[in-house]
Amino acid sequence: MTDNVTPETGTQGEGPSADADARARVKIFDTTLRDGEQSPGASMTLEEKMEIARLLDEMGVDIIEAGFPIASEGDFEAVTEIAKAAERAVIAGLARANRRDIDRAWEALQHAKHPRIHTFIGTSPLHREHQLSMSKAEVLEKIRETVTHARSLCADVQWSPMDATRTEHDYLCESVRVAIECGASTINIPDTVGYTAPRESAELIGMLRREVPEIDRCTISTHCHNDLGMATANALAAVEAGARQIECTINGLGERAGNTALEEVVMAMRTRADILPYATGIDTRRIMAASRLVAQVSGFPVQYNKAIVGKNAFAHESGIHQDGMLKHAGTFEIMAPEDVGLTTSNLVMGKHSGRHAFRTKLSELGVELGENAMADAFVRFKALADRKKEIFDDDILAIVEQSAAEAHAERVKLKFLRVICGTEAPQSADITLEIDGTEHRHTATGDGPVDACFNAVSALVPHEAALELYQVHAVTEGTDAQATVSVRLREHGRFATAQASDTDTVVASTRAYVQCLNKLMVRRAKSAPGESVAV
Ligand SMILES: CC(=O)SCCNC(=O)CCNC(=O)[C@H](O)C(C)(C)COP(=O)(O)OP(=O)(O)OC[C@H]1O[C@@H](n2cnc3c(N)ncnc32)[C@H](O)[C@@H]1OP(=O)(O)O
Ligand SMILES: CC(C)C(=O)C(=O)O
Ligand SMILES: [Mg+2]
DSSP states (O other), X not given: OOOOOOTTTOOOSSSOOGGGSSSEEOEEEEOTTTTGGGSTTOOOOHHHHHHHHHHHHHHTOSEEEEEOTTSOHHHHHHHHHHHHHOSSSEEEEEEESSHHHHHHHHHHHTTSSSEEEEEEEEOSHHIIIIIIOOOHHHHHHHHHHHHHHHHHHOSXXXXXXXXXXXXXXXXXXXXXXXXXXXXXXEEEEEETTSOOOHHHHHHHHHHHHXXXXXXXXXXXXXXXXXXXXXXXXXXXXXXXXXXXXXXXXXXXXXXXXXXXXXXXXXXHHHHTTTTSOEEOOOOGGGHHHHHHHHHHHHOOOOOTTOTTTSTTTTOOOSHHHHHHHHHOGGGTOSSOGGGGTOOOOOOOBXXXXXXXXXXXXXXXXXXXXXXXXXXXXXXXXXXXXXXXSOBOHHHHHHHHHHHHHHHHOOSEEEEEEEEEOSSSSOEEEEEEEEETTEEEEEEEEESSHHHHHHHHHHHHSOOOOEEEEEEEEESSSSTTOOEEEEEEEEETTEEEEEEEEESSHHHHHHHHHHHHHHHHHHHHHHHOTTSOOOO
């Protein structure tokens, strides 16, 4: 059941053995698929969640919170399938403090090799009084009842007092005591609204360990939000005070300003092992791949100057920095780019490159593709090389991401597109789509070429979806740079996000729009299998 982490020493009875040295082991609990998915608009399909879970499992995440099974059929299915597929990670599912949530979570989790029920309830005065309308005694009784019930189903139970950082200390201690007494083996202390600061975060863990000494039989966990930009600092401060599990997400995705970013805490402990002597089981060379996958699937691009995974995190442009780097990388780099999976390669790719070089390049970039996907990406690469002077690594990654995205769902394909645009309105688009194997053509006008294209597509594929996001990013520099376009559509509460890249922004936009409609059709069919899918 419990993995017996002793906060003082961090020793533990199971799990990967990255802690062969004297460093205390800190478990990484990734909640990208649960709290991360709570970012408005970041909802993911089952296939996308499975792909992320597989990567998290492979990279050494200790616990994957796969979803909130009672929330929807989709969440239930995702937790069930991830539970069945996971090889080594513990799979957690979230449940409120009631039997229905807990039973539903267990129904999904029971298939896992290592299941964990994560149940929670608000303990702060604001949450007790305004959200739950419950007295202190009633909340304590709920904790007793629900942790006991969860423990009767599953040997591994995690309990969280939501809004712990705004809870009265004596009441927080009392709640934690009850949860431990009823069998919780991980006590997670959430800073639900991102309100705490590093010193206070450490003091709170210290206070709990002093006042509730039995907590040291459990794993103490920290779950921080980034509303004041302190999630990473707060999580690390909690670890210094004895927490041995960090809850985090890839790219810091999550509710409002997000959660603690996995890549930040992991690389901080690795880079500053001198002052943060803690080890994780994470293969840090998979970090960039995970970051790219989550950005692509969620449609939330990573900001250029984001720590660890931003495009500029290892870029040096100013003369003095470049001079230093040429003399010794340590002058301006505290981490090696390879350590997070950013490989530098001398293979220059262009229109004369062949399959072998392309395959080698992909493997240097940490991308593994099956035969069909490789063949498809190679065709796209050649087409791009015909149109673009220089092909950068980011261009290749954009091609691969697009091939992967299109492989998921392709009832509708863009076959032909011509636009008329310029200073004279109306702009128009002439589009041919292949829909279920048959070509259909339509010309539409619009307020600009992208609007005209979207109108033409909508005429051919009628739908009620509203455009929620339209974003264009240049993948590299120069006027022949590829543009990556992200589109998000919402239809009756269902979301879909898609990205596409091309040197022609209008083509990229139309492809992204078409892909998004493809995804929506899949979701529509899944949530209402009897309904005919309108095209
Ligand atoms: C801090 C966090 O991240 S918590 C996790 C947040 N994540 C989500 O909410 C995403 C998924 N949520 C959902 O799909 C829905 O909110 C559901 C399915 C869970 C519940 O839906 P509904 O039954 O329609 O309730 P609704 O969301 O409107 O309100 C939440 C209810 O849960 C109660 N509640 C909230 N937290 C808890 C808890 N930990 N334990 C017990 N009850 C709780 C609220 O008091 C409210 O109850 P009420 O209807 O008696 O007032
Ligand atoms: C469910 C809990 C752990 C949570 O996400 C929070 O309190 O932020
Ligand atoms: Mg949270």
